[in-house]
Every structure is written in structure tokens, then in C-alpha cells.
Amino acid sequence: MRLQSVFLLCAAALPSFVFPFPNVPFKTSKRWIIDSTGANFTYIGVNWPGAADVMIPEGLQYASIASIVSKIKSLKMNSVRLTFAIEMIDDIKDNGGDVTIQKAFTKALGSRRVVHTFVFDAVAAELAKQQIYVHLDNHMSKGAWCCSTSDGNSWFGDTYFNADKWKRGLQFMADHTKAWTSMVSIGLRNEFRKPDKAGAQAYNWQTWYTQVVAAANLVNAANPNILIFLSGLDFDTTLSPIPGAGDLGGGQKFQKSSFKYADKLVLELHNYQNSATSCDSMKSGLYNNGFKAQDASSANQMPVILTEFGYSQTDTSFSGVYASCLRKIIPEWHAGWTIWALSGSYYIRSGTQDYEETWGLLNHQWSDWRSANAINGLRQMIDASLK
Structure with a gap:
């Protein structure tokens, strides 16, 4: 498909008006997410990647945006975790402003690396x-x-x-997406992990607290x-000290009640125990690593969402212990979730153009x-x- 056609498809997805939802904004109440009518809301959705090299969904x-969204809707899903890279905002802030879609594709498939927020607006x-509600997720700093x-x-x-550019990017997107009618939440960062590189800040809960709270303050403002x-x-597999307000180091503790926007805070976890042989073991691990925050006995009772899990769509993984266990326990816990991933292929991944994604719910051509x-x-x- 020619790039000009992609542009037209994106433009066609922008309606002259958007039907507003009557039940936003959301807030939290203890372990629940509540809409503006007072009803409980459970995230039931899918990850739509937009943070890779091209930095476009x-x-x-x-396929057109409308046809892709229609497929999500056909599953009765109510939300999409839409990922983005901070580099997108760096281009806007540091490299002369937003740019054309054609250059965005040229970035990955040719020379420069730039992106256009117009496509994100069209998807939203x-x-x-x-x-369908939008949960925006900062997946990476550099698009990859x-x-x-x-x-x-x-x-x-x-x-x-860069921590400062990260905060700037989150602040920019929080402000920019106020125009998105179904924008309800944002993930500050995907999968913190210990770096191989020497010289980074200390990898511990104290650093996490300092940086995350500063970012959350900017986003809320x-x-x-x-x-x-x-x-x-650890790739967002543990929130262990948070539910019980445990020591983060140096006597620092996470106390939800200390936040003026305590009713806007949600915890998220990931799980990829695809080789699991015991559902009981998985259940215990997920509970102790963060889902205990849903219990009334927790010092910080909060909603917990499984924002990433997934498995191959090309074999019988869907009927194995891992998938079957999550299919059972997450609904039993009344917890929200977004599966990885929608994409049947990528513009480019790890240097390979038109990369086949066997974990994608959709096929390579995004047609079924x-x-x-x-x-x-x-x-x-x-x-x-x-x-």
C-alpha cells in the first residue's frame, strides 16, 4: 500500500465530531475503578503497539483505523492500551516540531526518524x-x-x-490527550528493569519512588x-513493597493516602509465565507480587490491572496451563486486563521490515x-x- 493511501486512511478516520461517553472521568475507590455514574469499570482490552521504530500505531x-477498531469492538473489548515512545515528543520539542507521516515511515524504512501525533489522534x-476507551502507555524512550x-x-x-525528557514527554501527552474523548488513563512507564549499562541511577525502590512520584505529579497537574x-x-513483574506500604529503603514508604490525587492511582503488573505447570503457583505469585493490593487488609488498597500477558497464536498455547489459569483467576479477582498484542505484523522490528508477529491476535495482513x-x-x- 502506498504511503499516500495510508495518509488518506488516517484522515478518513477523523470524524467531524466524536460521540462523547457519558461516564468519564474515572476514579478509584479502594480496589475498584469507578466511572462517573458510580458503576464499576473493568478494563477488558488489547495492546496496540505504537512505540516501535516508526512510532506510529x-x-x-x-488496514484502515476504522476496520482495525471494528475488530476490537467485535470481541466486546472496552479498552485499548496504546503504546508510545518519548522520542516522539523529543522530535516535537527538540527537532523542529511535528512532521509528516511520510517522513515517519521514511524514518524506519529509509533515513530520518520522525513521527506525527496526527495518527495517534486519528486512532483515538x-x-x-x-x-472504546484509551489507556495510553509510555512504552519506551527511544522508539524500538x-x-x-x-x-x-x-x-x-x-x-x-533521560529522566527529565521522560517527565516532559508524559506531561506533554497528558495535556495533548485532553482532547481525546475516551482517554481515561496513562501508564507512566512500561517494564522498569535493571540496566546492563554502568552509570545509570541506582536500581532500587527509592529511585523508583522519587522519579515516579515526580512524574505522577506532573501528569496529574x-x-x-x-x-x-x-x-x-523487574519487567513489571513485582510491586511487592507497595500493597503493604513496606520499606522502600531508607525508611521511605509508599502511602497512597499521602497523594492529593489518591483516587487516581492504579497499579499494573505483567506476567509471561508461559512455561507454567501449576495454576496454584501462578496464582500465589501474582497475588504476592502485587494483586494483594486489592484486598481490604492491604495498607494501600488499590486496583491492580494485568496490562500485559500473552502467548503464541500459532499453536495450542491458548489451552495450556498459563492461558487457562489467567482465563480463570483474573476474572475471579474482578481484575482488569489488556492482552499482548493486537498486531499481526510490524512495520519494522529489530531491523526486520514487515516482521511477522506470531503472538498477534490478528494475522499478518490485519484482515482476520x-x-x-x-x-x-x-x-x-x-x-x-x-x-
Whole structure:
């Protein structure tokens, strides 16, 4: 598909007006997320990657935004975790402002590396039109495939992880997305991890607290209406000291009650225990690593969302211990979730153009589901979560 066609598809996705939802903004109440009518809301959604080399939501070389969103809607999902890179804002702030879509594709498939927020606006507009909520996620600093301890994006002070630019980028996006009708939340950072590089800031909970709280303050000031998701350490597999207000080091503790916007804070975890052989073991691990925050006995009772989990769509993984266990326990806990990932292919990933994503719910051409059996398994989780 020619780049000019991609531009037209994006432009066509912008409606002359967007149907507003009557039940935003969201807030939290103890372990629950509550909409403006007072009803509980459970995130049931999918990750739509937009933080890789091109820094544009994936799939638009194959399908229109409207057709992609329609597929999400057909599963009865109510939310999308839309990922972005801080480099997108750096280009706007430091490199002469926002630029054309054609240059964005040239970035990954040719020479310069630039992106245009117009496409994100178009995706958000179509999601709102089809009554799907947007959870924006800062996935990386430098636009690239995520994640490793050597990719330069792992921790504050790593090669590409400039803490000040990170905060500036979050503040910019919190402000920019106030125009998105169905924008309800933002994740401050995806998968903090210990960097291989020497010279980064100390990898510990004290550094996490200092940086994350400063960023959350800026985001809340820029847009007080949106929820703020806090991710943990070790690729966001643990939030262990947070539920019980444990010592973060030096006597520092996370106390939800100390935040003026305490009713906007949510915890998020990831889980990829694809080789699991015991659901009981998985359940215990997830609980102790963060989901205990949902219990009334926790010092910091908060909602916990499983914002990433996933498995191959090309085999029988959907019926294995890992997928079956999550399909059971996450709805039982009344916890929200967003599966990784929607994308059947990437513009470019790790140097390979038109990369095949076998974990993608959609096929390579974004025209249909990759596996009817896997999707049927996922529908069971959706139906259980909707009850």
C-alpha cells in the first residue's frame, strides 16, 4: 500500500465530531475503578503497539483505523492500551516540531526518524467513535522493540532514558490527550528493569519512588481527570513493597493516602509465565507480587490491572496451563486486563521490515484473526470478565 493511501486512511478516520461517553472521568475507590455514574469499570482490552521504530500505531499499511477498531469492538473489548515512545515528543520539542507521516515511515524504512501525533489522534478519535476507551502507555524512550536490559531504555540514566525528557514527554501527552474523548488513563512507564549499562541511577525502590512520584505529579497537574498507572520493577513483574506500604529503603514508604490525587492511582503488573505447570503457583505469585493490593487488609488498597500477558497464536498455547489459569483467576479477582498484542505484523522490528508477529491476535495482513481457536479461548475470558 502506498504511503499516500495510508495518509488518506488516517484522515478518513477523523470524524467531524466524536460521540462523547457519558461516564468519564474515572476514579478509584479502594480496589475498584469507578466511572462517573458510580458503576464499576473493568478494563477488558488489547495492546496496540505504537512505540516501535516508526512510532506510529502498527498495521496501517494493511488496514484502515476504522476496520482495525471494528475488530476490537467485535470481541466486546472496552479498552485499548496504546503504546508510545518519548522520542516522539523529543522530535516535537527538540527537532523542529511535528512532521509528516511520510517522513515517519521514511524514518524506519529509509533515513530520518520522525513521527506525527496526527495518527495517534486519528486512532483515538475512532476508538471514541466506536465507544472504546484509551489507556495510553509510555512504552519506551527511544522508539524500538521492547524490552531488554541492554536496549538503553531500561532505567533512569540508561543510554536513552533521560529522566527529565521522560517527565516532559508524559506531561506533554497528558495535556495533548485532553482532547481525546475516551482517554481515561496513562501508564507512566512500561517494564522498569535493571540496566546492563554502568552509570545509570541506582536500581532500587527509592529511585523508583522519587522519579515516579515526580512524574505522577506532573501528569496529574496537566490532566487531573485521568487515572495514573504505576508499574513495578523487574519487567513489571513485582510491586511487592507497595500493597503493604513496606520499606522502600531508607525508611521511605509508599502511602497512597499521602497523594492529593489518591483516587487516581492504579497499579499494573505483567506476567509471561508461559512455561507454567501449576495454576496454584501462578496464582500465589501474582497475588504476592502485587494483586494483594486489592484486598481490604492491604495498607494501600488499590486496583491492580494485568496490562500485559500473552502467548503464541500459532499453536495450542491458548489451552495450556498459563492461558487457562489467567482465563480463570483474573476474572475471579474482578481484575482488569489488556492482552499482548493486537498486531499481526510490524512495520519494522529489530531491523526486520514487515516482521511477522506470531503472538498477534490478528494475522499478518490485519484482515482476520490469526487463530479462531485462540480467539474463542479469549472470548471465554472476556465473557467471564464482563459478568
